[in-house]
Amino acid sequence: MSRHRIVRAMDYSEEYDGFDDVYGHSVEDDNCISPSDAAQFMFDRTRQPQMSAFFNEENDIAEEDESNPERSGQVRHSGVCQRHGLSEVDEARLRSCLEEIHNVIGDSVPEQILVDTVLQNEFNLEKVLDAVLSNAPSAAEKPPAGAPKPQREKRSRDRGAKRATAVPDKPRIDDSSTSDKQIGVVLEENKFASTPVVKVVPPGTKTISITKGFDVAPGKSQTDCSDNLKPDSDASSLRSQSPSSGRISPASTGVDITDSSSDSKALPAREARTAGRSRDKVDVLAQYLQERGHSKEQLHMVVIGHVDAGKSTLMGHLLYRLGQVTKKIMHKYEQESKKLGKQSFVYAWILDETGEERSRGITMDVGQSKFETATKVVTLLDAPGHKDFIPNMIMGATQADVALLVVDATRGEFETGFESGGQTREHALLVRSLGVCQLGVVVNKLDTVGWSQERFQEVVGKLGAFLKQAGFRESDVTFVPCSGLTGENLVSPPSEDMLLQWYKGPCLLDVVDKFKSPERPISKPFRLSINDIFKGTGSGFCVSGRVETGMVQVGDKVLVQPQNEGAIIKALSIDDVAVQVAYAGDQVSATLSGIDMQNVSVGYILCDPTQPIPVTSHFEARIVVFDTKLPITKGYSVILHHQSLLEQAVITNLVAQLHKSSGEVVKRRPRCLMRNSNAVVELQTSHPISIELYKDIKELGRFMLRVGGVTVAAGLVTQIF
């Protein structure tokens, strides 16, 4: 018989003929078996011993007497209560207080100390917790005779000890005679120095600048105003006792930099360091000024806003008016969009280049283009507005210096985008959390409301109040009325009479020109975050991304983190023009050799091998919780967005809840974090990631946390373990 039967041609009635007699019926066995043999294999309930046989009748377990404190677990505190001669009410208060404290700190502090502290603080739980936690180490060190031993050591101590062995350069402590207990130890910012300095300050000394959550303190410099989430708070010093930033020394990383000829010969650490030193000699800033000093300032601008607010149309029309798109191409787009019945999207097609984007009429990926104002060269990043593409929007926003928030002035449309669930608020919060502090707000589609001043003012009033809350300074936000479709007030003063009657302000191009260019951190170590990988024309392959800090030259040896692989920069290009050097702020394509393309991923960081970016899967951060439905608890799973990287992570510890305005610790080890709260938490990622301390490199010390397509928090890295 053939093994392969033609199943399609099979006659099932024949195939299953007779099967009915077998399946579903018990089969009479032809073989004989004696009843005694059969009994051995048959289960007989009557032969099973009764459960009662397992109990000794004489030792009956007495029913628990609820009123008996000994049995109901109340015995723990009763002796203590009697000793203090407490009334029944106070006794109950004491018990509930102790219960709460045990929930928070476990059994790490002896009972006697807890009772005394509760009585001293008159049953005030907050005060008691404060007192207990601040005295915990001493209490744990010297337990009274007979008191239960603390179950675990303070974690910070463990870490400190571990790190002391891991980090070769020991911290320098100014005053070694002062004991740990009496002092607040503060890590002094000593960027990229091999020996971090730990400063000892007397108790009570205010060493931390108190900052406001998302509110921006007046008088801060333009470059400082990105610190909506300041890591320097009381809470950040909770864990800042260890000097290490987790930075991996070149020697310890075993940096494996291959030669440009692609033979897999590893570059010795000494050679890598020499390369770094020769770079030190170059006055990077002077070189930058010499090369770029005479050219226009560079600015990266992301365009954000609710879906269909008119972002692509607005920017496409602006590019067309500025002559970036020829009439011929515009005519082609007009014809093609007409054919698809999408004529109203004709300007959007300039930035929405893919077939799917055009046919669906929505932006899906970040569209990129360039234009010039009187004083600036602007790299335009057109972000998608649809909530499904927020990860792409975040990727665009991480590259931006400033943002343009577009809102639809049409009645009902502005409200839809602005209410919770709309992307106007979410996008504004996201860019603010990612460090953007200058914002132009385009009140778009004013043609649909007859150029109404009243409507414009209504939008300004509602949005202005929200943006202030979100941490934007009033002076950094400019509202401009426009129509992307008609082109009104884009590159020249309005011509529309109804708008001219009440608007005398700048046009959109002037608003963009007035943005202040951010400082370029050129003298910091080189970091480039990869947001695309592609096969170039020659040998090797290309990665593109933004140089976040420092500079890079053709021929440089770089380290790809967290992969810990070396590579050589074979070529660099900016806007498809080959260059020899790229500086912080540049969006570049780099051709790499000496590394397998398989070992490089979007979200990886190219860095200076002599000062590599830290790699970790466990770090502490200060976060701002957004308007989430569910509170954040220990063990909460999130997707971490860091630059272009998406990584599964878990919030492993809620270290402290902070006051929203002052940044002071409100509660240590909170059980959960509610919406709009600030906190210090610990995070554990599924795989090691490259991340910086916010105080070292702001651009790489920020991240977002998202769950189920919703952004739940933004954070700044305060400590790397």
Ligand SMILES: Nc1nc2c(ncn2[C@@H]2O[C@H](COP(=O)(O)OP(=O)(O)OP(=O)(O)O)[C@@H](O)[C@H]2O)c(=O)[nH]1
């Ligand atoms: N009346 C009027 N319609 C406009 C204006 N600007 C854009 N539109 C229309 O609004 C629709 C959406 O425009 P887009 O530019 O695709 O909107 P978008 O914000 O880029 O959309 P996403 O990127 O997908 O979020 C199109 O039909 C446009 O023609 C305007 O100023 N006035």
